[in-house]
Amino acid sequence: MATPLSASRLVKILRDEGLVVHEYRNWRTHNRNHKGPWGPVNGVMIHHTVTKGTSNSVELCYEGHSALPGPLCLGVIDKEGEVWLVGNGRANHAGLGDGDVLRAVINETGLPPDNEADTDGNRHFYGFECINLGDGKDPWPEVQKLAIEKASAAICRAHGWTEKSVIGHLEWQPGKQDPRGFTMRSMRERIAKRLGGQPDGPSEPAPKPPAKYEPFPGADFFRPGRTSNIITAMGKRLVAEGCGRYEVGPSPEWSDADKKSYAAWQRKLGFSGKDADGIPGKTSWDKLKVPNV
Secondary structure, X not given: OEOOOOXXXXXXXXXXXXXXXXXXXXXXXXXOHHHOOOOOEOEEEEEEOOOOOHHHHHHHHHHEEOOEEOOOOOEEXXXXXXXXXXXXXXXXXXXEEOHHHHHHHHHOXXXXXXXXXXXXXXXXXXXXXXXXXXXXXXXXXXXXXXXXXXXXXXXXXHHOOOHHHEEEHHHOOOOOOXXXXXXXXXXXXXXXXXXXXXXOOOOOOOOOOOOOEOOOOOHHHOOOOOEOHHHHHHHHHHHXXXXXXXXXXXXXXXXXHHHHHHHHHHHHOXXXXXXXXXXXXXXXXXXXXXXXX
């Protein structure tokens, strides 16, 4: 039984265990705490996603779906062995499970059969969704199983738990089969061995993808009647640079306000005369760094 880890503490212990950790969108404040209590926490629960592909699996676990809003877990473990944090707090991953199993996890004793669904697991368990179709055929790469081992061990170390505080969804809720493709007994053996040694880390933070900017669309693009989200994005950048001359906007439609604002940007760069006429050129456009839309 323990107080949940803070977001910063969680990132640190996972990286200290040697894991590559991605912080996805606004995961630090993304949770279901408004639907019920989060904590005390008692263990770690392992799932499979029944999906393939990292990007769509991570997005699904962050957003959830119409029948089950996200986050659907604390973190997603992909087939490359990297962790994507998508929630911090109560998540829709465990549902109602067996109270006898929870008591066994708290006492770190042998698990009884999960034959009841009478206890709120979302309150008590950290949840990791692991990308796998769950059909018994989709392979579990060794790097992915190693990441499951490391992530579980990191949380156990932080709370002073043993490997007996790590369970699978199939050991918690009647009718569940995840994770399918390896046994939780074998995973707990791996976690126990790891807990007997020192963490591998720290790892380096996951690299951020390079920023992507809109290429210069050509001067002819900026003419009366042109409507585009690129123009809105440009206007927002001009405002950020202190060059906005908008009474209302920016908007998607090219206007005199856009032209005046862009002229102010050109003058800020040192252009004058016809070179500061408010019609974008490639040099000034590239320096403005309009984000991709």
